[in-house]
Amino acid sequence: MLAEKHVTRAALRLHKSQPAVSHALAQLRSHFDDPLLVRRDGRLALTARAQALEQPLQEALSRLNGLLAAPQFDPAVVQGRMRLALSDYAARILLPPLVRHLRQHAPGLDLAISQASREAMQAQLLDGELDLALGIFASAPGEIQVQTLFEESFVCLADKAQLPAQGGLTLTEWLQRPHVMVALRPDAHDEIETALAA
Numbered sequence: 001m002l003a004e005k006h007v008t009r010a011a012l013r014l015h016k017s018q019p020a021v022s023h024a025l026a027q028l029r030s031h032f033d034d035p036l037l038v039r040r041d042g043r044l045a046l047t048a049r050a051q052a053l054e055q056p057l058q059e060a061l062s063r064l065n066g067l068l069a070a071p072q073f074d075p076a077v078v079q080g081r082m083r084l085a086l087s088d089y090a091a092r093i094l095l096p097p098l099v100r101h102l103r104q105h106a107p108g109l110d111l112a113i114s115q116a117s118r119e120a121m122q123a124q125l126l127d128g129e130l131d132l133a134l135g136i137f138a139s140a141p142g143e144i145q146v147q148t149l150f151e152e153s154f155v156c157l158a159d160k161a162q163l164p165a166q167g168g169l170t171l172t173e174w175l176q177r178p179h180v181m182v183a184l185r186p187d188a189h190d191e192i193e194t195a196l197a198a
Contacts, residue, residue, distance in 0.1 A: 001025060002054055005037065005044045075106035083112045085121045086134035094134060094149075117184070136191060154192070 001010040001021065011021040029035055034049040046054075086094065091113070102109055116124065121133035125144050140146050156174065163169065169177075181193065 001037065002046060002050055002057070005046065007044075075109070077108065078106055079108040081110045081112050083114070083129065083131045084134070085114045085116050085124065085130050085132075087115065090134040091115075138191065 001007065001024075004010040004013065007021050007025065008018050011018045014021060016024075025037065032049060032053075034047055036047055036050040036053075037044040038047055039045075095113075099111070102111070114130075118135055118137060121130065121135060122137070122140060122144060124130040125133055126141065134149070137146055156169075158169070164173070175196065183190070
């Protein structure tokens with residue numbers, strides 16, 4: 001209204017009805033205890049109080065627009081720390097190329113790396129203690145965004161003397177052999193165990 005000095009034109013710019021803008025003007029007049037817009041020579045003009053409000057309002061609206069605008073992310077100038085949890089396997093596979101990439105494209109970003117169980121990683125993500133967790137997550141709470149980075153396959157190595165003549169083992173033959181499971185916890189039950197049990 002201060003820019004247009006006309007209620008109807010202000011209503012058009014605000015995508016509001018003319019009565020709604022008139023009502024808002026009445027509320028502003030009451031709040032500032034000033035008419036703000038007065039009729040002079042057949043048109044509306046700003047009072048001294050309204051003129052004094054123009055600059056502070058412009059600055060406030062500019063700051064508000066800056067807050068509401070989507071921030072521009074520039075990895076080259078970002079400063080901060082990213083908290084990452086990953087297994088020793090993920091660290092071996094992903095950490096070297098990730099560090100090289102960050103040194104080149106985001107040199108101001110530090111990595112804080114930890115290791116935890118899947119359950120702990122998910123809890124830390126939900127609590128905001130981690131920014132990213134890399135691991136095998138068959139399921140995750142809906143609040144956690146999950147993305148597949150790559151798929152892995154397994155290979156079984158065996159003494160050639162212990163293999164049948166055709167050189168390979170059927171699943172039944174393989175399952176009949178003794179197995180050892182290495183786990184961080186004695187009660188661990190991972191994806192391989194689940195697949196073998198099926």
